[in-house]
Amino acid sequence: MANIAYYKENAxxxxxxxxxxxxxxxxxxxxxxxWLKCPGGMGSWEFFDYLLSKAQVVGTPxxxxxGAGEGY
Numbered sequence: 001m002a003n004i005a006y007y008k009e010n011a012x013x014x015x016x017x018x019x020x021x022x023x024x025x026x027x028x029x030x031x032x033x034x035w036l037k038c039p040g041g042m043g044s045w046e047f048f049d050y051l052l053s054k055a056q057v058v059g060t061p062x063x064x065x066x067g068a069g070e071g072y
Contacts, residue, residue, distance in 0.1 A: 004032075035072045
């Protein structure tokens, strides 16, 4: 249970920062996962590469969760 609390706390910290920056997202309340809509029509893999190369942020492309995840 401590691990779950740790991940949810991290999600809350990230969510607070995204809100402060005005970046829309969903999730992070009942699970530690946050979903960001890919900007500018980027595909999920393109957005993954962008975040990694420009911000050194690692995420999981939404396409990995099936067709409904594409675009996140």
